[in-house]
Amino acid sequence: MTEYNIKDLKSGGLMKQKEKDLFSLRLRVVGGYIRSDQLVKLSRIANKYGKGYIHLTTRQGVEIPNINFKHFEEVRKELAEVRLDMGSCGQRVRTVTACQGTECSHGLIDCLSLAKEIDRRYFGIGGHPHKFKIGITGCPNGCVKPQENDLGIMGRLKKGFVKENCTYCGLCAQVCPVGAIEVDKSNRKIVFNKNKCIGCGDCVYSCPTQAWLRRKEGYSIFVGGKMGKFPKLGVKVFDFVETKDKVFEIIEKTLEFYKKFGKKGERFRNTLDRVGIDKYVEYAQ
């Protein structure tokens, strides 16, 4: 049998269990989406090599516990039949999480295609001081908790207003979570406070007459979120990034900054706190 180094195994998604020779296999899952044929295969593998169950991770991933070391290659071959790869551990870019923004009626961006693209470009890239987590949420409801990630992405909306379509019913003012809209029905007047608006799109989607219109989707970027022993929430560093390409550019600059300025074993948030977030923003923008 091939001799494996535990650290190498871990980097490829194998985690040593308490029990001798047993490992939990972490798989590469994007945004929590798994095809049904892959689930059938997972079930077969868990029955054949594991103990008949799988574990769903906190980051929407899947792990198959209780896999004996000696079956590792066979399991990997079976996984490859349904195009499932091993996951990422260690000092690497981890599983990219995403909400159901692609399907959800609140979703402002196509989270799944963005998650797939980010996974394709950056998944498993190593050489950073510590792990690096990316999460994508489709709207300001933030169900995927972008502020808990080293880099979080949130879908946002810029809207337009067509005066002729407005019936001044007041519904938008009612649904706006931040009170950015005031409707004066008797004088047929709308006051919109742009500075209060968080770009959630609730007014656009509830407007019965399409007076509020979707004008442009974009992305807010949060950095420096982490959990663990010393949790900290990520902070918003870019309010409205207009294109996917710019998002990719920011991710690349961020990883570059982390590699350049981070100390070994330091989470990105600690690098930011030590080096200064202003310096980072200047670097990444």
Place this chain on the structure above:
Amino acid sequence: MKEINPNESLDLKGVACPGNFVRAKIRLEQIQAGQILEIILDDGDPIKNVPRAIREEGHEILKVEKIHDKWKLFIRKT
């Protein structure tokens, strides 16, 4: 704005999401295209969720009226 005469009326006061939408949807399925359903909704989540869901189903919301802390919607089935 001219008076709208609904063909059917549905009182959804006190009905939580998504039950209110489902009940409106079922009633809309029972009426003819072009007919008008009037529904009454609570403030908060119902008024936030139901109109958009009705629009997403392709129906037309002709009018929205606020009556104290309730909302009246006139929906034309498409």
